[in-house]
Amino acid sequence: MAFKRGNRFPVSHAEAFPMGLILQGQIEPLIKWNPDRNAVPEQRRDYDPKTNEGTQLLMWRATVTDPDEAKSKRASFDLIFLAEHAPVPSTPEVLPGMRQIVLEGLMAEPKVMGQGEFKYLGYQFYAGGIEGDNSGARNRSVADKAA
Template identity: 50%
Template sequence: MAIERGFRFGINFDDAFPRGLVMVGDVAPDNEFQSREDRAANRPVRQRVDEVTGKRQWKATVTDLGEEKAKRASFEITFLAEVQPVPTTSEVLPGMRPIELEGLTAEPRVGGQGEFKYQTYVFRATGFKAVAASAGKSARSSAASDDTSKAA
């Protein structure tokens, strides 16, 4: 049995990004390409629709804090939702906020050119996790470290 091209694997956020993600800028509509002729004719801009889910596509630039290679650390993530997703965290620096994603999927792709190809992924999400979920995660982490120190 073969896995078809374009298959999306569901993945847990903590498994994909163990050190977390930082969103740079805002979430914006992912619009279709508009030619010069289309702009001159004042044709409306159309937002892309996902072929699999039928939902509107939104995009945001993120930085993977666990990636060591600068060229691969920042990339765009696509959100699939009828309305624009809104981050649940506040900015830590102007235009930058730590985020966690829900409904995360990964689609394997080949990146690079010529003899410098490598495997990469296209990540899609349905939205942002609530702030309370990340607070619980840090509480669990500190509780686990307390248990470890007690065991020693």
């Protein structure tokens, strides 16, 4: 059995983050890279025109911290939300700019991380929304669309 590049698989929030997950700051649009600095910023969509695969939903980036991670440099990472609208966390702030969140529609994509001889297997995480979000941004069917 061989996995193709870009293969995402569903995983439960409790299994991936047993001690929970902390959102740092705000959820922002993921902007396409453009060599022209004066160009109008354009938000990325989850779509690969070469393979014609993806959910075609807008991509949003959030910086999160996993308190269960043993290595400090791997504890904080960027999480990508796939939704037409930015998810809005409903939990109160634990510290200024930090909230504990529970993800819905969580998927993981294996990815080689690190540099040179210090490479390791890591995961890029994608989510459809945040539990308790009443803004209408929640997209539980992200795992179904990616499969």
